[in-house]
Structure formats: structure tokens, C-alpha cells
Amino acid sequence: MSLYFLKRTALLIPLLLGITFITFSLVKALPGDPVFSLAGERSSPEIIAKIREEIGADKGILRQYAGYVGLLLKGEMGRSYFTNRNVADDLVEKFPNTARLALTAMLISAPLGILLGFAAAVGRPSTDRLISVITVSGISMPVFWSGLLLMLIFSLRLNLLPPSGTGGVQYLLLPAVTLALPALSAIVRVTRISVAELLSAQFIRTSRAKGLSEFRIYAVHILRNSLIPVVTVIGLELGSYLNGAVLTETIFGWDGIGRYAMEGIMKRDYPVIMGCIIAGTAVFVVINLIVDLVYHIIDPRMRLHGADR
Amino acid sequence: MALTGRLSAAVLFMVIIASLFSPLLAPYDPDAIDLDSIKEPPSSRHIMGTDNKGRDIFSRILHGGRISVFVSLTAAFVCMTIGLGVGLVSGYIGGKTDIFLMAVVDLILSFPSFLLAIGISVILSPGVYTVIIAISAVGWASFARVIRGNVFMLRESLFVEAARALGCSRARILLMHILPQCIPLTLVMAGLKTGGFILTEAGLSFLGLGSQPPSATWGSMISSSRIFISSAPWTVLFPGIMISVTAICFNLLGDSLRDKLDSSGTSLSH
Numbered sequence: 001m002s003l004y005f006l007k008r009t010a011l012l013i014p015l016l017l018g019i020t021f022i023t024f025s026l027v028k029a030l031p032g033d034p035v036f037s038l039a040g041e042r043s044s045p046e047i048i049a050k051i052r053e054e055i056g057a058d059k060g061i062l063r064q065y066a067g068y069v070g071l072l073l074k075g076e077m078g079r080s081y082f083t084n085r086n087v088a089d090d091l092v093e094k095f096p097n098t099a100r101l102a103l104t105a106m107l108i109s110a111p112l113g114i115l116l117g118f119a120a121a122v123g124r125p126s127t128d129r130l131i132s133v134i135t136v137s138g139i140s141m142p143v144f145w146s147g148l149l150l151m152l153i154f155s156l157r158l159n160l161l162p163p164s165g166t167g168g169v170q171y172l173l174l175p176a177v178t179l180a181l182p183a184l185s186a187i188v189r190v191t192r193i194s195v196a197e198l199l200s201a202q203f204i205r206t207s208r209a210k211g212l213s214e215f216r217i218y219a220v221h222i223l224r225n226s227l228i229p230v231v232t233v234i235g236l237e238l239g240s241y242l243n244g245a246v247l248t249e250t251i252f253g254w255d256g257i258g259r260y261a262m263e264g265i266m267k268r269d270y271p272v273i274m275g276c277i278i279a280g281t282a283v284f285v286v287i288n289l290i291v292d293l294v295y296h297i298i299d300p301r302m303r304l305h306g307a308d309r
Numbered sequence: 310m311a312l313t314g315r316l317s318a319a320v321l322f323m324v325i326i327a328s329l330f331s332p333l334l335a336p337y338d339p340d341a342i343d344l345d346s347i348k349e350p351p352s353s354r355h356i357m358g359t360d361n362k363g364r365d366i367f368s369r370i371l372h373g374g375r376i377s378v379f380v381s382l383t384a385a386f387v388c389m390t391i392g393l394g395v396g397l398v399s400g401y402i403g404g405k406t407d408i409f410l411m412a413v414v415d416l417i418l419s420f421p422s423f424l425l426a427i428g429i430s431v432i433l434s435p436g437v438y439t440v441i442i443a444i445s446a447v448g449w450a451s452f453a454r455v456i457r458g459n460v461f462m463l464r465e466s467l468f469v470e471a472a473r474a475l476g477c478s479r480a481r482i483l484l485m486h487i488l489p490q491c492i493p494l495t496l497v498m499a500g501l502k503t504g505g506f507i508l509t510e511a512g513l514s515f516l517g518l519g520s521q522p523p524s525a526t527w528g529s530m531i532s533s534s535r536i537f538i539s540s541a542p543w544t545v546l547f548p549g550i551m552i553s554v555t556a557i558c559f560n561l562l563g564d565s566l567r568d569k570l571d572s573s574g575t576s577l578s579h
Contacts, residue, residue, distance in 0.1 A: 023428070139556075148535055149545075152539070242424060246427070277420075280424045281424065288419065
């Protein structure tokens with residue numbers, strides 16, 4: 001058990017090296033001097049000199065990469081071209097907002113997705129078809145468009161919720177629903193397949209033969225077992241919220257990392273863009289790690305056949 | 310093929326034809342500014358209305374579809390080609406080559422895909438080809454992963470063994486025997502992924518990283534009209550419907566192709 005945890009966590013090291021190598025290549029490929037891409041054009045000469053030295057701008061490419069990783073390890077992601085603020089500080093400041101949005105979206109999509117997936121699997125074919133229409137639409141509508149439609153209906157026409165801004169629940173609701181839609185579809189699909197597979201499983205037939213009530217069979221035996229793959233997809237979707245956040249936060253003026261990235265893109269503020277990509281990927285990788293570990297804990301079969309037994 | 314699959318294919322065919330022949334079909338010049346008819350609601354003169362510069366939205370959608378569909382299909386083709394190449398080599402040669410190639414695939418898949426596409430787009434000058442490169446650079450990895458799994462399985466099959474026994478060269482086995490067997494799976498993957506590519510293209514255009522003004526894409530039309538959503542909702546509504554319908558059709562087509570493939574015995578589980 002713990003050996004698996006160690007092994008899985010150790011895999012992070014080559015992965016992070018690879019990821020930073022790709023972001024480093026992107027920084028090198030940016031137009032202009034890579035030192036400026038990191039330091040920001042308005043930085044004081046001392047900071048530029050410091051970064052130039054730490055990254056080893058005049059040395060070989062491997063030395064530069066090592067310098068780049070060193071800077072990242074120190075939490076140095078450069079300065080914004082325009083505000084001259086430390087990108088890492090900005091990211092730390094805005095992260096809680098994005099996390100709040102993502103978690104709210106998950107609170108909407110996970111229970112609803114499981115419910116709909118369950119209904120699609122055990123319900124009549126017409127129910128199944130209706131739900132599949134919802135799921136296909138959910139993954140096919142661009143979030144920036146569904147978000148705008150929600151804003152048009154609920155804020156501009158019905159005046160129920162504020163159209164944009166950062167704040168309490170009333171500000172949170174529309175962007176969270178927007179972000180929840182594609183994830184909802186993924187969760188419904190996986191739940192549906194998982195439940196449908198269980199319906200014909202041997203142990204369900206056994207429970208029926210034992211005379212368990214239908215409620216008990218569905219609520220305990222099927223639901224519990226079907227949730228194992230669903231937990232994985234919930235985790236993965238939580239990570240992929242970072243993709244949707246750039247567009248959703250922009251639409252709703254939500255002051256998180258996504259909008260910060262968008263502002264960086266608009267102004268071609270390279271340190272900001274790269275900082276957002278690195279932060280987003282780091283969160284994505286950590287969530288994937290947690291998903292793998294949780295999967296290992298909740299599925300007894302994994303424990304039994306785990307590498308260390 | 311299921312009815313939904315046929316229907317989707319028919320709609321997609323119409324979208325592609327309409328985009329291809331947009332110069333002939335469009336009633337107006339898509340970029341012609343007409344300040345006498347700004348933000349007109351849909352009418353018999355302008356069936357989808359006009360935008361804030363008086364440009365005909367229907368004409369812009371037809372022309373924009375050209376870029377949006379062309380970019381997504383080209384990206385799908387590039388992903389298929391790279392994915393097939395890497396998948397074949399990785400799956401058939403195996404060993405260290407396989408470990409290295411799959412490590413690269415894993416690396417790309419460990420990025421949030423849209424963020425990586427943004428990163429690649431910003432280093433190149435914005436435009437149609439940049440979007441194709443950004444989508445393909447991220448998208449080929451999942452193709453390679455699935456095709457490699459399939460090649461792995463085919464490698465051990467009897468007909469490959471027979472070919473080997475007949476003295477076929479490695480290249481011949483790979484290209485003449487294994488490659489054709491991978492084509493259906495690759496096409497199904499393309500069907501499943503192109504819907505997502507449509508959305509990625511729209512998202513990048515929305516962020517201003519795609520084709521540059523004045524030429525329209527569906528994503529950039531929404532981006533430039535979103536401040537008028539209250540006074541002229543049709544400017545945002547119709548491009549979004551086009552993106553959604555096209556993506557829905559690709560997804561449904563992909564699903565029904567996958568069902569067909571699954572029933573023929575090849576599994577797409579990855």
C-alpha cells in the first residue's frame with residue numbers, strides 16, 4: 001500500500017522535469033530575449049541582472065534549463081510586463097477564487113451527474129435517450145457561449161443574478177453552472193456505463209436470489225460499486241476545469257487565475273501567461289496524483305492486487 | 310450505422326458544403342460594413358440579423374465556417390497522421406523506443422490541453438496555421454496511445470505471424486499488414502476528437518489567438534459581439550449554435566462509428 005504511494009509519488013519527479021522542459025522550451029521560443037520574458041521589461045536593472053545570472057543566459061542550454069528550474073523552485077515566475085508585480089504573488093492571490101469556483105461547479109455536477117447517469121442506466125430507453133441528448137449537448141457547447149446565454153437569460157433579462165463580478169453566492173452561481181455543464185456530461189456517461197455493467201453482474205443476481213429488496217440492491221450494491229470509476233472521472237474533470245476557467249472567468253469577470261491568464265494573453269504579457277500555464281499544470285498533475293491514490297484506497301481489488309502484496 | 314450517426318453525417322456534409330461554397334451562397338460580402346443597418350434583428354433581408362458594424366451575420370457564419378471547419382478537420386488529419394506514425398512505431402518496435410515515445414505521450418497528456426494549446430499559440434504569430442499547429446501538437450498524443458495499443462494486439466495475431474513466416478520485411482509487415490488494420494480505429498478516433506477540436510478552435514479564436522480580423526470565425530464573432538449581447542442577442546446566438554451543432558454532429562458521428570467498430574470486435578477502451 002504505502003509502497004504504491006511512494007512509487008506513484010516518485011513518478012512526479014520525471015514528470016515535472018518533462019513539464020518544466022516543455023514550458024522552458026516555450027519561454028525560449030517566445031519572441032524577444034527570454035530573460036525579459038521572465039523578468040518583465042519594466043523590471044529594475046538589478047532584477048534583470050539577477051535573473052540573467054541565475055538562468056545563466058550566456059551559458060549552454062542545459063545550464064539555462066537548470067537555472068530556470070531553480071528559479072521556479074524558489075517560486076520566482078518573473079514579473080508582469082505591465083504591473084511589474086511578481087507573477088507568483090498574483091497567482092497565490094487569485095488561486096482561492098478559482099478553487100472556490102471549481103469546487104462549486106463540482107458540487108453541482110457530481111451529485112447531478114451521478115443521479116442522471118443512474119437514471120439513464122436503470123430507466124426506460126426514452127429516459128436514457130433524453131439524458132444522452134443533455135450529455136452530448138453539454139460536451140458540445142462552447143463554455144463561453146453557454147455562459148453568455150445563461151448571463152443573458154438570468155442576469156440581463158430576468159435580473160435575478162449579477163452578470164459579472166467576484167463575490168458571494170450570487171456571483172458564483174452562473175459561472176459555476178457554466179463550468180459544471182461539460183463535467184456533468186462526462187460524469188453522467190461514466191456513471192451510466194458503470195451502472196449498466198453492474199446490472200448484469202453475477203453478484204447482483206446473487207443478491208436478488210438472496211431475496212434482498214430492490215431498494216437495497218440499487219442503493220447499496222449497485223450505487224456503491226458503480227461509484228469507483230465515477231470518482232476517477234470527477235477528479236479528472238476537476239483538473240480540467242482549469243481549461244474551462246480561462247473562458248468562463250473571462251465572461252463573468254471572476255477574479256481568478258483564468259481571467260488573469262486571459263488578461264495576460266490580451267496584452268501578450270508572457271510572464272503572466274507562462275505563470276498561469278505552469279500553475280495550471282501543477283494543479284492538474286497534483287489532482288491526477290490524488291485521483292490515482294484515492295482510487296487505490298476506495299477500490300479493495302486494487303489493494304489486494306497492489307504491487308506490494 | 311445508427312440513425313443519429315447518419316443524420317449527423319448528413320448535417321456535417323451540409324455544413325462542409327455550405328462552408329466550401331460560401332462565396333457563392335453568401336448573400337452579402339461578409340466584411341462589408343454598412344452603417345445604415347447596424348444591429349438589425351433577423352429579417353427577410355438579413356436572415357440572421359446584422360452585427361454592430363452592419364455586417365450580415367449569415368454571410369459571416371458561412372465564411373467563418375470555412376475557417377473553423379477547415380482548421381478542425383486539418384488538425385484531425387495531422388493528429389491522425391502523427392498518431393498513426395508514432396503508434397505504429399511504438400507498438401511494433403516496442404522496447405526502449407516504445408518507452409520513450411509513450412513517455413512523451415504521457416507528458417503531453419499531463420498538461421491541461423487547452424492551456425498547452427494557448428502556450429503554443431502565443432509563441433507563434435496568431436493565425437489559421439497557428440491554431441492548426443496548437444491543436445495538433447496537443448491532440449496527436451491520445452491518437453498515438455490508442456493506436457499503439459491496437460498495434461500491440463495486432464502484432465501477436467496469426468496473420469502477422471504468417472507474414473513473418475513468409476519472410477516479409479519489418480517495413481512491409483508494418484505498412485501492408487498492420488497499418489490497414491488500424492485505419493478504422495483511427496477514423497473512429499478522428500470522429501470522436503474532431504468535435505473537441507471545433508471547440509478548441511472556437512476557444513482560441515475567442516481569446517484572439519486564431520485567425521485575425523476582419524476575417525470571421527465562429528469563435529471570434531462571439532468574442533467581438535459579446536458586449537452587445539443584451540441589445541443584439543442574435544449576434545452571439547447564431548455563431549454559437551453553429552459551433553454547438555457542428556460539435557454535436559461530430560460527437561454523435563464518432564459515437565455511432567465507435568459502436569459499429571465495437572460490435573465488429575475491436576475495442577476502443579483506453
